[in-house]
Amino acid sequence: MSVFYDITVSHFLVLAAALFTVGIAGVLLRRNALIVMMSIELMLNAANITVLAFSRGFAGNNHEAAYQGQAFALTVIAIAAAEAAVGLAIVVTVFRTRRHSDIDRLTMLKN
């Protein structure tokens, strides 16, 4: 069972794919805006795992290339923090005016 013993880059990548799929499930299937935002964070994390796995696995002896991935992942974390702040502000505003945060009932912009 060397699949279980020899951890390759692909193990990290497939785990990231699984986390991404769970995030997509949360975005598509849940109706609570906060759960949807948490699922988006989950997908961002999956992308970060992918970036780091590639940077760790394929940079070769080029350490600068390996650090490119880490710098990119750090940028993604910062952008995710900004996105969470703005998104939560929007959720709070919507809740204040509509008294719910159900994304299926937020159809003011329809038609």
Added chain:
Amino acid sequence: MSNLPISKCLSWFGVSALAISVVFGFDLSIAAAAADHAAESTVNTFISDEKGGGGKGAAFVFWIFALSSLGGAIFVITRNNMVTAVMGMVGTFFAIAGLYLMLYASFLAVMQVLVYAGAIMVLFVFVIMILNRPEDEPWVMHGILGKGVAALGLLYLFKRLAGILWEVKDVQPLVLDKAALNVDVVLNHSDPALAAGAVEAITRTYEFGSVEGVGYTLFSKYLFPFEAVSIVLLVAVVGAIAIARPTEEESAEDAAEAEAAKEAS
């Protein structure tokens, strides 16, 4: 969990198991081919010990982190109670930080815990405390058919994604040994005095993935993106305040309510 009866759970898992068997079609050929490949060629171990063999301890740690992150993620999207969902998310983030450590990104692991588990999740908890309203129907898809279709679609997506990504292991990955993890970096290399040989180069040794390494990259080659991120954060903070601030009528209403409450008491 009172509003999620066991029969509902069982039907959900039954449909999922059915979908797994349909989509994957008992197709374990991927795993079998991988085992053959590993047996006949030099094993492309990613996490390895000094002798070049596969590290079983490292594999054990990887599976623990992988399963806990995945379990936490599934926990997040299946909970109706928002606070438990956030706690599951925190667990997921800790497990992902452990995976970052396995990928030699120790600074990023620390940032993951600080920023995600520390800052963003606290923000979520605050908003949950403000909202604090149970939802009537948490799922978009109703019934066993809708959930089955959703599970099938998602499993197909995962199969395609994982099928692409699993092939990556055939590319020869680098095995970083311990000597390669310590890097000598010549600072001030653009100094003309250094080029002339007048001064000796300052060399420093640091661990791969440490604050020094990431910082050196971030403040030399990626200075502009780093500064741009600070602008983005500033704009996000200003935007969040501008969006979430109550309008004048609302603050007048709140003041009136508070006044009424004070008089009533």
